[in-house]
Amino acid sequence: MSKPSMLNGGSAAEQRSLPILQTVAPRRRPATPEGAAGARAPAARVEYVPPPLHTRPHAAEIEAWLHEATQTPLLELAARADALRRAKVPGDVVTYIVDRNINYTNLCVTDCRFCAFYRRPKDDEAYVLSYEEIGRKIDEAKELGAVQILIQGGHNPYLPLDWYLGLLRYIKEHHPIHVHGFSASEIEMMTRVSKLPLDEVLLQLHQAGLDSMPGAGAEILVDAVRDVIAPKKIDASRWLEIHEAAHEIGMLTTATMMYGVGEVWEDRLEHLFKLRESQKRSLARGAGHYTAFIAWSFQPLHTEMEGWGIELGTGMDYLRMTALSRLILDNFDNVQVSYVTQGPKMAQLALTFGANDFGSVMIEENVVSAAGTDFIMPESEIRRLIEDAGFTPRRRYQDYSLFEDGDEGCPCCARRGAAALP
Amino acid sequence: MASAVAEELIVRPRDPRLVPIAEKVHAGERLTREEGITLFETDDLLAVGALADHVNRRKNGDRVFFVANQHINPTNICILRATCVFCSYARRPKEEGAYTMTLEEAWAEADVVRDTPIREFHIVGGLHPKLRLEYYEELIRGLKERHPGVEIKALTAVEIAHLARIEKCSVEEVLLRLRAAGLDSMPGGGAEVFSKAVRATIADRKLAAEEWIDVHRTAHRLGIPTNCTMLYGHVETYADRIDHLLMLRDLQDETGGFLTYIPLAYHPDNNELGARLGRQGTATTGYDDLKNLAVGRLFLDNFDHIKAHWIMNTPKVSQVSLHFGVDDLEGTVVKERIYHEAGASTPQGLTFPEIIRLIKDAGKRPVERDALYNEIREW
Numbered sequence: 186m187s188k189p190s191m192l193n194g195g196s197a198a199e200q201r202s203l204p205i206l207q208t209v210a211p212r213r214r215p216a217t218p219e220g221a222a223g224a225r226a227p228a229a230r231v232e233y234v235p236p237p238l239h240t241r242p243h244a245a246e247i248e249a250w251l252h253e254a255t256q257t258p259l260l261e262l263a264a265r266a267d268a269l270r271r272a273k274v275p276g277d278v279v280t281y282i283v284d285r286n287i288n289y290t291n292l293c294v295t296d297c298r299f300c301a302f303y304r305r306p307k308d309d310e311a312y313v314l315s316y317e318e319i320g321r322k323i324d325e326a327k328e329l330g331a332v333q334i335l336i337q338g339g340h341n342p343y344l345p346l347d348w349y350l351g352l353l354r355y356i357k358e359h360h361p362i363h364v365h366g367f368s369a370s371e372i373e374m375m376t377r378v379s380k381l382p383l384d385e386v387l388l389q390l391h392q393a394g395l396d397s398m399p400g401a402g403a404e405i406l407v408d409a410v411r412d413v414i415a416p417k418k419i420d421a422s423r424w425l426e427i428h429e430a431a432h433e434i435g436m437l438t439t440a441t442m443m444y445g446v447g448e449v450w451e452d453r454l455e456h457l458f459k460l461r462e463s464q465k466r467s468l469a470r471g472a473g474h475y476t477a478f479i480a481w482s483f484q485p486l487h488t489e490m491e492g493w494g495i496e497l498g499t500g501m502d503y504l505r506m507t508a509l510s511r512l513i514l515d516n517f518d519n520v521q522v523s524y525v526t527q528g529p530k531m532a533q534l535a536l537t538f539g540a541n542d543f544g545s546v547m548i549e550e551n552v553v554s555a556a557g558t559d560f561i562m563p564e565s566e567i568r569r570l571i572e573d574a575g576f577t578p579r580r581r582y583q584d585y586s587l588f589e590d591g592d593e594g595c596p597c598c599a600r601r602g603a604a605a606l607p
Numbered sequence: 608m609a610s611a612v613a614e615e616l617i618v619r620p621r622d623p624r625l626v627p628i629a630e631k632v633h634a635g636e637r638l639t640r641e642e643g644i645t646l647f648e649t650d651d652l653l654a655v656g657a658l659a660d661h662v663n664r665r666k667n668g669d670r671v672f673f674v675a676n677q678h679i680n681p682t683n684i685c686i687l688r689a690t691c692v693f694c695s696y697a698r699r700p701k702e703e704g705a706y707t708m709t710l711e712e713a714w715a716e717a718d719v720v721r722d723t724p725i726r727e728f729h730i731v732g733g734l735h736p737k738l739r740l741e742y743y744e745e746l747i748r749g750l751k752e753r754h755p756g757v758e759i760k761a762l763t764a765v766e767i768a769h770l771a772r773i774e775k776c777s778v779e780e781v782l783l784r785l786r787a788a789g790l791d792s793m794p795g796g797g798a799e800v801f802s803k804a805v806r807a808t809i810a811d812r813k814l815a816a817e818e819w820i821d822v823h824r825t826a827h828r829l830g831i832p833t834n835c836t837m838l839y840g841h842v843e844t845y846a847d848r849i850d851h852l853l854m855l856r857d858l859q860d861e862t863g864g865f866l867t868y869i870p871l872a873y874h875p876d877n878n879e880l881g882a883r884l885g886r887q888g889t890a891t892t893g894y895d896d897l898k899n900l901a902v903g904r905l906f907l908d909n910f911d912h913i914k915a916h917w918i919m920n921t922p923k924v925s926q927v928s929l930h931f932g933v934d935d936l937e938g939t940v941v942k943e944r945i946y947h948e949a950g951a952s953t954p955q956g957l958t959f960p961e962i963i964r965l966i967k968d969a970g971k972r973p974v975e976r977d978a979l980y981n982e983i984r985e986w
Contacts, residue, residue: 259930260657264618499968500923530893530924537652566889573892575650
């Protein structure tokens, strides 16, 4: 993989001079018959053949839960999840975080068929944000009360590890805030570009200022499904390995699932059991762990899979998934709703189906809205929904500690202190 | 929570006030006004839902009814334009966007579905100052001629009373003439909330509660079945809601003429009330939507059917409501106008396969019905 050498450690000004690193604002391309990425011909639908149960990891547990997952009356499942949620989360608190989603690049070579956000390297809509633009977005977000940024982007082979390290140092020096960033598949791209071992990449990122890692890119943690929807993305075991490596150096991460991509219930259950095992290992190591699980359904508009005729996630699916994730992931503390994909009504209902966190009051969101779903709500509306369901809304930080008036920044960043900064 | 019934429940109430209510529901006893209010007050949504589900299964098993229907709104010109402040649909005669379909236009809209298995036309509109009874008679007669197999559910009590007023005749006469033209049943709109104080705030000058009830009583006496509704989520109290349901329950005891009850969610966008309340952009919550459906099922013990309107609740919440006491889903609709003027972001129509999948995916049996709840076919 060739990369422009002048990028190494390049300043923001140098980056802007490179044609590949245009600093254009994200635009949305209208749906074209060619699919999300413009010029490419859409890939034909690949028929998904679910692996037989006996070949799966956790086969016995999957079998034991399959009936539960699909046949238990909805409200019975809900009551069990709700009881567990109330036992785990003290008081009737429902938390949320004020943050901003910053998508530093949309350039991506992984061609996931479910994604409407990415652009191929030669696409004239491909962009990379400069450090200064990212800094400006952070300042705007802090003005509005944000206590973290979620920074994620495409798998961009033209960005060297130094670009990320420089960005993190730049943020911590000039716009200090909790940085929740870089999903496992982006980390993988950094290891490939830098040719450094995973642990080394993670340690350097963490030391440069990466505070925690989001759980994106998990999709369905079953390789047979990934082969159909995201054949070039890291496989399930690598996703888990990267998260556990991040935990090992003390980082907190989250975990996700994108269902409704044509998978079967066995796949969803396998995904949950793999996460539970992974969490068990990380908790045993005693450093970092998964803080939360978030499930959402595939949003098809403008993606290659739009025309595949997949049966999309229904309301029942969402509530069953939420309740099951609470029940199966008994070593996770928090289950988040996804109001961005499910809408405010379903998100509110999920609070009695096992969820205890409303996710983020997002000041910016580009990825899901590129796929045609756009439920963005102000904080006041999120609070109204939480209160209407009989809960007390509380702002939180990334580590789920509660925000108190007069706080001086994120407590987990404060704990890491100056040692984490360059 | 010592009660035997509470022990047996799939969902044991968290709220102890629900235990005696659960016992009454299981014994098939009627709920009081106070018990109804408690059902709205509690935040124990799952327990309320499970009780409603229990009653629904007793009455309807796993069946969920739906109808392939088309909405036709002949006019949006309405003499209540200024006083029904919750409405985003009505226009003054000369106002931008005002329309009145000619008979040919209305028939042409209906013709769009000629080759589809539509079973019902749902016809409602504004109170036009000049459209006479004859227009509606012609409209219905023409539809019946063109689509002999399609049933006609037309004109709310408010429109019927308006026609009686401009024709200077009785409600009974209007209904008889419409029935002669082909009217099969009446929709339940215009009920809003029956409370005088609420009506004075949101729909001053609209048909009063007793008059609305009276139109339906007359229809039932003439053998015309009707639906009924409640528009919730604006200024009404829980007591107002239960008093509303009480009036519906009383009339049902008297006549048995109501087919189904449909709670309607108030939509705050593009109307004066929404602006006055500062509520733009805030629809009713999922909790409130499910509560209204479940309480409707529990309180209206003399109704067979409780209907969810996916246009207002979203298809997702409507699907979930099938486990909260609902056995009836609004149909295919084809092109919804009224709620979309008020900011509804739901689709304007669902296809037949979409509705069937929604129901099956909820673990229920989809039953296609006609306007009178006769079973046409199970899917």
